[in-house]
Amino acid sequence: xxxxxxxxxxxxxxxxxxxxxxxxxxxxxxxxxxxxxxxxxxxxxxxxxxxxxxxxxxxxxxxxxxxxxxxxxxxxxxxxxxxxxxxxxxxxxxxxxxxxxxxxxxxxxxxxxxxxxxxxxxxxxxxxxxxxxxxxxxxxxxx
Numbered sequence: 001x002x003x004x005x006x007x008x009x010x011x012x013x014x015x016x017x018x019x020x021x022x023x024x025x026x027x028x029x030x031x032x033x034x035x036x037x038x039x040x041x042x043x044x045x046x047x048x049x050x051x052x053x054x055x056x057x058x059x060x061x062x063x064x065x066x067x068x069x070x071x072x073x074x075x076x077x078x079x080x081x082x083x084x085x086x087x088x089x090x091x092x093x094x095x096x097x098x099x100x101x102x103x104x105x106x107x108x109x110x111x112x113x114x115x116x117x118x119x120x121x122x123x124x125x126x127x128x129x130x131x132x133x134x135x136x137x138x139x140x141x142x143x
Contacts, residue, residue: 026038027039044066048063048065074087076119076122077118
């Protein structure tokens with residue numbers, strides 16, 4: 001596994017310093033200092049390039065996509081005991097049910113923070129080779 005620097009606080013602080021009131025991750029501004037969020041297409045293309053480079057460097061057994069990463073995050077958060085509702089708040093494109101749209105005004109902030117801290121701890125353990133139980137992703141095979 002390649003050496004990865006995991007300093008989440010520094011990464012977030014740097015991103016917030018660039019656009020304190022805008023989206024956390026951006027790829028440009030609109031010319032008036034307003035941040036434009038990274039588009040899904042841009043992020044997907046970056047993951048595709050990263051995948052190709054990792055396969056070539058033999059750091060990954062096979063290629064992967066943004067969708068694979070999202071599915072892995074969902075699955076691993078479930079394994080960490082994060083509830084389906086909180087996973088939905090973190091990962092969903094949008095929660096569209098009547099209850100979510102009209103009645104549930106809770107921000108889920110503290111629940112999201114707890115889930116992300118658990119996720120960070122898990123990622124650090126994997127990066128350090130501790131408690132490593134990584135299952136290769138095979139296209140067309142669903143767990």
